[in-house]
Amino acid sequence: MKKLIALLLAVLMVASVLAACGGNNNANNNSGDNGGKTTENSDPFYGEDNISLLVWAPDNAVSLTKQLCEDFIAKYPNKKITIDVQAQGEADAAAQMLNDLDKAADVFGFVCNNINKLQQGNALAPVVADYLEDVKSRNTEFAVSTGTLTVDGKEQLLAYPETGENGYYLVYDKQYVTDDDAKSLEGILAACQKAGKKCLINIDNGFYGCMPLYTGGMVNNGLKEDGTQIFNDYDKEKVLDSLEAFAKLFHEYKDTFMSADPARIGSGMAENPSTVAAGIDGSWNAATVAKTLGDNYGAAKLPTIKINGTDTQIIGMNGAKLIGVNSRSKFPEAAQVLANYLTSEEVQTTRLEELNWLPSNKNAQQNDIVKNSPALSALLAQSEFSIPQINIAETFWTPVGTLGSKLFKEDDYSRATLEKEFDKALANILDE
Amino acid sequence: MIKSYKVRRFVTNAFVYILLGGLGLIWISPLVYLVLHSFRDEGLAYVSYLIPQKLSFQNYIDLFTVTKESSMNFPRWFMNTFIVAIFSCIISTLAVMMVSYAFSRLRFKARKPLINIGMILGMFPGFMTMIAIYYLLKAMGLLEMPLVALIICYSAGAGLGYQISKGFFDTIPRALDEAATIDGATRNQIFWKIILPMSKPILVYTVLTSFIGPWTDFILAKIIVGKDIPNYTVAIGLQMLIDADHVLNNFKKFLAGSVVVAVPITTLFLIMQRYYVEGVTAGGVKG
Numbered sequence: 001m002k003k004l005i006a007l008l009l010a011v012l013m014v015a016s017v018l019a020a021c022g023g024n025n026n027a028n029n030n031s032g033d034n035g036g037k038t039t040e041n042s043d044p045f046y047g048e049d050n051i052s053l054l055v056w057a058p059d060n061a062v063s064l065t066k067q068l069c070e071d072f073i074a075k076y077p078n079k080k081i082t083i084d085v086q087a088q089g090e091a092d093a094a095a096q097m098l099n100d101l102d103k104a105a106d107v108f109g110f111v112c113n114n115i116n117k118l119q120q121g122n123a124l125a126p127v128v129a130d131y132l133e134d135v136k137s138r139n140t141e142f143a144v145s146t147g148t149l150t151v152d153g154k155e156q157l158l159a160y161p162e163t164g165e166n167g168y169y170l171v172y173d174k175q176y177v178t179d180d181d182a183k184s185l186e187g188i189l190a191a192c193q194k195a196g197k198k199c200l201i202n203i204d205n206g207f208y209g210c211m212p213l214y215t216g217g218m219v220n221n222g223l224k225e226d227g228t229q230i231f232n233d234y235d236k237e238k239v240l241d242s243l244e245a246f247a248k249l250f251h252e253y254k255d256t257f258m259s260a261d262p263a264r265i266g267s268g269m270a271e272n273p274s275t276v277a278a279g280i281d282g283s284w285n286a287a288t289v290a291k292t293l294g295d296n297y298g299a300a301k302l303p304t305i306k307i308n309g310t311d312t313q314i315i316g317m318n319g320a321k322l323i324g325v326n327s328r329s330k331f332p333e334a335a336q337v338l339a340n341y342l343t344s345e346e347v348q349t350t351r352l353e354e355l356n357w358l359p360s361n362k363n364a365q366q367n368d369i370v371k372n373s374p375a376l377s378a379l380l381a382q383s384e385f386s387i388p389q390i391n392i393a394e395t396f397w398t399p400v401g402t403l404g405s406k407l408f409k410e411d412d413y414s415r416a417t418l419e420k421e422f423d424k425a426l427a428n429i430l431d432e
Numbered sequence: 433m434i435k436s437y438k439v440r441r442f443v444t445n446a447f448v449y450i451l452l453g454g455l456g457l458i459w460i461s462p463l464v465y466l467v468l469h470s471f472r473d474e475g476l477a478y479v480s481y482l483i484p485q486k487l488s489f490q491n492y493i494d495l496f497t498v499t500k501e502s503s504m505n506f507p508r509w510f511m512n513t514f515i516v517a518i519f520s521c522i523i524s525t526l527a528v529m530m531v532s533y534a535f536s537r538l539r540f541k542a543r544k545p546l547i548n549i550g551m552i553l554g555m556f557p558g559f560m561t562m563i564a565i566y567y568l569l570k571a572m573g574l575l576e577m578p579l580v581a582l583i584i585c586y587s588a589g590a591g592l593g594y595q596i597s598k599g600f601f602d603t604i605p606r607a608l609d610e611a612a613t614i615d616g617a618t619r620n621q622i623f624w625k626i627i628l629p630m631s632k633p634i635l636v637y638t639v640l641t642s643f644i645g646p647w648t649d650f651i652l653a654k655i656i657v658g659k660d661i662p663n664y665t666v667a668i669g670l671q672m673l674i675d676a677d678h679v680l681n682n683f684k685k686f687l688a689g690s691v692v693v694a695v696p697i698t699t700l701f702l703i704m705q706r707y708y709v710e711g712v713t714a715g716g717v718k719g
Contacts, residue, residue: 056659058677059503087503088659089677096659100566103575103658263680267478275480284677288476 044130044337051081051334055342056088056096056108064354065342072341081334090321097123097326106329107339110159111166112146112319113389116223119149119158125325125332127157131340135160138345143360146320146388150222159322160343161360163351165379167318167386168208168262171289172278172298173197173269184311185303188278189253197277198258200265203250206397207317208262208280209404214315214387215305216242222391229393229429236422243407243418245307250408259408269293280316286375287356299378301385318386320360352376399428470687477683491688503661504682506689509669512579514696516665517646519583524590524642529635531591533623536601537609554592562655569656578657582665585656586646593641600634601627636707644697666693 045051057065062085069083086105088096094114097104098121110118118124127135127147135157136144143161150156172182176195181187192199202208216239219232250257258276266289268276280302281289290297304311323343329335341347348359352369358376359365370376403425407413465482470491472484498505535547565585566575574581604627612622628635650667657663664672670689673682 059661062503063500086659087661089672089675091675091677092659099658100570103570261478263477263676263683266680267476268480270474270476271479272474272485282676285680288680292476 044333045076045079045331046333048331048334049079051079051331053081053083053106053329053331053335053338054104055083055085055338056093056105057085058090058109059087061109061351061355062087064351068342068347068350069338072338075341083338094118094123097121097324101326101328104326104328106326106331106335107323107342108326109162109321109323111389112159112322113392115147115149115158115322115390116392118324119151122327123324124158125327125329125336127160128333128336131160131336132157135340135343138362139343139360140164140362140365140383142318142383142386142388143320146390147322149390159324160339161320162323162343162348162357163321164358164360164365165283165318165383165386166321167379167382167389168280168282168302168316169286169375169378169382170278170300170302171265171281171286171375172300173274173276173293174296174298176277177298179298179300182278182298182300183303185249185305185314188303189249189256192277193253193256195277197256198268198275198279199253199256200258200260200262200268200276200279202262202280203246203259203407204401204405204409205259206400206404209400210317210387210396211302211314212242212246212404212407213239213400214317215246215307215312216240219387220392220396223393227393228431229396230391240415240419240422241307242305242312243403243422244413244415245305247407247413247418249305251413254408257408259405265289266292283358283375283379286379290375297374299374301378301381313385315385315387316382317389318383319389321357393429395429395431399425402428466687466690470684470691472684472687477680491684492692495685495688495692504669504673505662506666506669506685506692508662509664509666510692512663513647513665513667516579516582516586517643517696520586520590520646521639521643523583523587524593525635525638527587527591528593528597528638528642529628529631530623531594532597532601533627535594536598537606537622537627538619550592550594553589554595559651562652565652566655575656575658578660578663581656582646582653585652586649587642590642593638597631597634597638600631604630633707636704640700640704643700647693647697 055065055069066085069085073081073083088105088108090109090111091114093105093108093110094117097108097110097118101121101123104123115124139161143164144157147159147161148155148157151158170182170188172188176197177188177191181191189199201211203211216234217232218234218239220229221232222230224230262279262281262285265276265279265281266285268274268279269289270292286299290299302314302316304313306312323339325332325335325339343360345359345361345364348357348361348364349367351357352359352364352367356369356373356376358370358379359367365380370380403421406418406421410417468482469479469484471487471489472479473486473488473490474484495506498507531550535543569575569581569585574584608626608630609622612626617625646665648667649665650671653665654668654671657665657668661672666689670686670693672678673686673689679686
């Protein structure tokens with residue numbers, strides 16, 4: 001009896017796994033076909049009809065996306081299209097996709113740091129040839145680079161850029177920090193110290209801790225086959241110079257500088273009396289912080305830092321939100337048309353107006369809303385001084401965070417110690 | 433060496449009470465913080481002081497207000513969890529009681545092997561099978577109805593938790609069964625009319641554990657419900673409130689939600705508390 005039950009269960013499991021594989025093959029064939037199609041065709045759907053698509057959008061964009069999808073359906077009156085929009089956080093979308101591609105959305109928004117994972121899981125159908133050139137030319141280079149990976153030696157655009165940023169910027173309280181102070185980290189820290197408030201940078205988290213490395217000229221330059229990090233040909237002395245400059249400042253302003261969760265910046269500014277006067281905060285908190293500070297809200301690109309006497313622009317990590325097409329979509333052509341529509345100039349402008357999302361589209365970025373919003377202009381300016389958050393090894397975050405914590409936690413920050421810590425972090429990243 | 437017994441007792445007691453008081457304080461402080469700050473009116477996510485400056489019910493009102501813009505629907509999540517917990521509770525309690533009764537009172541050939549299999553299966557940690565459970569549910573098409581799937585998952589294997597109640601049933605004299613049999617009662621009647629009414633403590637214990645399990649479970653619920661936000665349970669919903677994108681605005685709601693979640697369990701516990709202590713210790717008397 002026991003054996004019989006075990007056998008039955010095993011058969012059931014194998015059957016379900018096989019069923020999943022079957023679906024995969026079909027879809028792969030389909031998406032293989034799309035890649036080669038370049039001929040002009042009056043029907044962007046290539047004959048697909050009775051289309052039903054599932055779209056994932058983040059919580060706060062669901063109602064807008066629903067409305068946009070209705071506009072999309074109205075554009076093709078001779079097709080039968082139904083679109084369902086479900087809420088799904090962009091950070092978690094990749095995990096949910098890979099969890100079960102068959103049950104996942106056809107068109108989904110995600111953040112670009114998950115693109116490697118999605119590509120390895122064969123979850124993404126690349127941007128089809130029909131739209132490729134247009135997508136590349138209408139979006140900023142930075143945004144396109146966040147969706148581009150080298151697959152089998154060929155550069156491929158795997159998803160449609162949706163926003164121009166998903167990173168961090170400098171936020172400050174104008175009561176205590178002037179626009180001039182905000183130009184350099186030295187100025188900010190001095191102003192905060194004078195006001196008796198904290199300046200908050202989450203330097204012991206890899207996402208923010210990479211700033212000293214990038215400022216010193218290091219760049220994540222791709223991943224090896226086995227997922228090991230590749231760096232550019234950086235000058236170690238320059239990286240150490242940068243680390244030293246950061247460590248020196250953090251020690252000089254020991255009572256002012258604080259490393260903590262960026263949500264504490266907004267929280268500290270909302271306190272009465274406020275405890276935080278400036279910080280490097282995520283763009284996802286911008287709306288709330290701007291509301292809290294009102295007219296005193298100041299936003300700018302990351303400041304400069306004095307390295308060996310020269311003011312050097314701090315380079316940060318920056319992502320973008322992308323819209324991907326599920327490689328196993330039952331309507332691969334329609335999904336591409338919809339993804340293209342959802343990232344078009346017109347829709348990005350709507351999103352800018354309704355949700356304050358910075359567009360990746362070059363024309364949409366010229367909109368007055370961007371110019372009049374301190375946060376959006378700051379984010380736009382910052383994207384020039386950013387390393388795209390793609391091709392980053394899983395092993396990158398923790399060692400970089402640890403290295404960041406050494407910059408302010410340890411009393412000894414001599415060059416020799418920093419070099420030792422840097423070597424240690426590098427060895428851990430490269431898993432040596 | 434202190435001679436006087438009184439003084440010695442005082443010193444020992446003082447020491448013990450201070451130690452216990454300190455430990456108690458450490459243990460209860462997060463709960464006090466949680467309740468206190470769930471009423472905090474000012475500030476966003478975090479504040480740098482312990483006592484809120486202004487108290488209000490706003491966080492609770494916000495928590496139960498459903499807006500069109502947001503898919504966060506705490507009342508719905510609460511109801512989902514409640515439905516799942518109630519059904520799992522009823523089904524598992526019945527299953528546990530019946531299995532225990534069969535193993536305790538009936539004598540059949542496979543009794544010993546079944547008891548052993550049950551013991552061994554119970555030793556595997558539940559999350560080992562989660563991936564398999566997901567694919568099985570998917571193959572059966574149950575993932576479209578995540579709440580039903582959850583009820584099945586929580587109650588299907590419940591009968592395996594028979595050990596404690598079987599131990600309790602073993603302590604009820606068989607003479608009662610025999611007397612009832614002589615009066616013409618069937619096995620079924622004995623179970624419902626004799627054994628169950630006499631097993632209130634263990635029944636209460638089973639009800640409590642099988643209600644709290646689904647109510648607080650996170651991992652299995654997260655895997656099965658996945659991204660289906662309207663069908664979230666409170667555990668996953670609360671976690672969604674404090675992910676990086678939402679924490680600044682929703683942290684206070686999260687605190688309020690954590691307090692609200694404790695209400696049904698506390699109520700159930702208070703109602704059944706009288707029997708609970710007896711129930712926990714009763715099964716262990718005789719194995």
